[in-house]
Amino acid sequence: MSLFDTYIMVDWSGGNDAGPTPRKDAIWACIARGGVTETPVYLRNREVAETWLTEMIADEIGAGRRVCAGFDFPFGYPRGFGAALTGSNDPLAVWDWFADHIEDAPEGNNRCQVASDINALFEGVGPFWGNPYPTRDFAHLPRKGLARSNRDFPEKRAVEELAKGSFTCWQLSGAGAVGSQVIMGLPVLARLRHRFSGQVAAWPFEVLDRSVALVEIWPSLIAGAVARDMRADEIKDAAQVRVLAGAVARLDAEGALEPLLRAGTAGDREGWILGVGFEAQLEQAATGEVYA
Structure with missing residues (x-):
């Protein structure tokens, strides 16, 4: 059946x-x-x-x-991120957190600002990176992945280590990037x-x-x-x-x-x-x- x-x-x-x-x-x-x-x-x-x-x-x-x-x-982030962001080990708490913080409309959204604000919660630079707006900067969101110094969380989830060619959810822009799709x-x-x-x-x-x-x-x-x-x-x-x-x-x-x-x-x-x-x-x- x-x-x-x-x-x-x-x-x-x-x-x-x-x-x-x-x-x-x-x-x-x-x-x-x-x-x-x-x-x-x-x-x-x-x-x-x-x-x-x-x-x-x-x-x-x-x-x-x-x-x-x-x-x-x-549907989730590398280990440790959810608890650091929400105080809960329940990955669905991250879903609700983004639902509470994301502002979305057909003409635009605040995903980059939210990612920048999250980065500001942690030491160093990152983990999110990638800015699709050439003339707009976000204080804590680097344009390049190599500019990051935050090492609190793994770069990939366990499943992405097995799924060759899959992208990290930290990358918000660029060909193949999936980070913005996650946040939105x-x-x-x-x-x-x-x-x-x-x-x-x-x-x-x-x-x-x-x-x-x-x-x-x-x-x-x-x-x-x-x-x-x-x-x-x-x-x-x-x-x-x-x-x-x-x-x-x-x-x-x-x-x-x-x-x-x-x-x-x-x-x-x-x-x-x-x-x-x-x-x-x-x-x-x-x-x-x-x-x-």
Whole structure:
């Protein structure tokens, strides 16, 4: 029996409104359900995305369907950071902390100022770095990673040491950087948890015994399958969520998803990327083949 009925994969963005015309480096989402992978949905900013996710989750819960919702940004930080920031070892306290401190609008947000303010709490320079604004400086946010001197926290999480090519969550700007997506994504996940209180579980921090499971994904784990399956004129971000949604759904249909979720217990404080250690199985599922 499948663990879930509906699979929603989301390619997130830490930037501003991307405009009405579908484009890369924006927010894309795709749903797989009942053996069918739907056309990816373009979501031009986080406000639109949060509304879409809220309505989608409410509909699925109302229909009695269990949901696996994946987001392509880290759900936690390297060991020690959460406790230093919030005074709690609960990684979900970091989600709530960012929800309380981040100000977000389609035209702009305060993520760099918040990162700078966090850096100011610690000795030395860092750990956050990267400033996307060429004419605006932040007192405690260096532009270059080499300018940092703070060594309170590891550079990467344990799972990122295994996921070769993954980026550290401390980097806020530059090609491939994921730090801004984390800061701007965790508040949305925090609000979804509270909006659907008692019905949402955050993997791997909580037991997945509720209607909705929020899981961390990284589409680059199936980069080969995405490259082979991209359609003519398809935007890569859209292809990634489409292929990954179908892969996760097929794994679950064959009873092969549970081991991937069980592996996440290794990241009980830092978070874990779904599929790390099971790249071959995920790639096979992405091409339509599943080997449990």
